[in-house]
């Protein structure tokens with residue numbers, strides 16, 4: 001049993017793009033053997049029989065194909081992988097955002113939009129958001145990322161400019177709004193919060209209720225490989241997105257989502273590409289017709305700790321629900337493949353009273369069966385440590401929920 005976001009009739013006029021992508025993948029020597037000639041992409045049923053692509057497969061294909069845009073420059077961006085050397089994805093100027101803007105207009109000419117996605121280091125999101133804002137004709141403040149000492153002054157500036165919209169990854173937005181809340185800064189004119197790159201964080205709703213009660217969230221889902229796949233509005237659940245008509249979303253029996261681009265301008269050969277996200281096709285109460293995509297999160301949020309599965313996202317979410325905690329991160333230390341310790345790093349929410357670290361440690365240890373069982377003989381191997389900043393991957397700019405460290 002499989003399901004697609006497009007009906008066979010709606011997909012048919014666009015499937016020539018998938019057929020061409022299949023030809024391109026067949027031209028990659030390292031991948032050709034996976035696509036014998038009896039396989040094709042002539043229909044949705046046929047497409048569902050193709051093998052899915054993983055991130056490494058796509059990088060292998062791109063290294064061979066080195067695609068170039070027809071009518072513009074070709075931009076290189078970081079694509080996938082939180083460790084090791086940068087992997088590369090390609091996009092033309094415009095970043096396919098005209099196709100997004102045709103179906104989703106969170107911004108209009110009256111907006112003052114703060115682009116808080118980090119720029120540089122081959123990150124794509126800042127430029128993608130800039131392209132969308134450009135199409136909307138609004139006023140743009142290209143802020144990028146700031147250091148922790150700079151939030152206060154910038155927040156005062158943004159309040160004085162009466163900004164109406166801001167966009168960033170949810171973990172960065174949390175820092176903005178937690179700082180504003182702690183410093184007593186209000187953004188009464190802020191109406192729109194655009195987000196992309198991570199799941200929405202419910203704590204943002206709490207912060208927004210105080211800092212910017214008129215603000216509503218507008219989400220995009222995608223990756224540097226697929227670019228924007230779907231969008232949502234304040235009337236949709238935060239984990240439900242409406243796929244764009246040039247993005248074919250498929251759910252397989254194992255519950256994983258895969259994506260096939262049907263945009264002829266797409267440079268990355270995205271054909272049944274898996275981001276690692278699980279999900280399902282569902283309806284949406286907002287009333288937009290057609291199947292929507294519910295993203296259930298990365299399957300890889302569960303990590304093995306002494307033979308037991310520890311759900312990192314759940315542990316982080318539990319910690320972040322604690323008053324006084326703005327953000328949390330799990331650091332797993334291993335020696336020879338065995339977990340020697342789990343440390344939870346917590347960033348306090350501004351100058352408000354710091355969280356009671358020892359009490360939090362005891363609560364989490366008691367409530368998380370995996371921790372209690374794995375460390376029953378050495379409970380001191382689970383620690384909670386207050387820090388100023390979480391461990392950020394300087395190369396990708398991402399702050400992962402989990403950091404694994406190998407002890408020597």
Ligand SMILES: [Zn+2]
Pocket residue numbers: 232233235236237240242284285286287288292
């Ligand atoms: Zn909806």
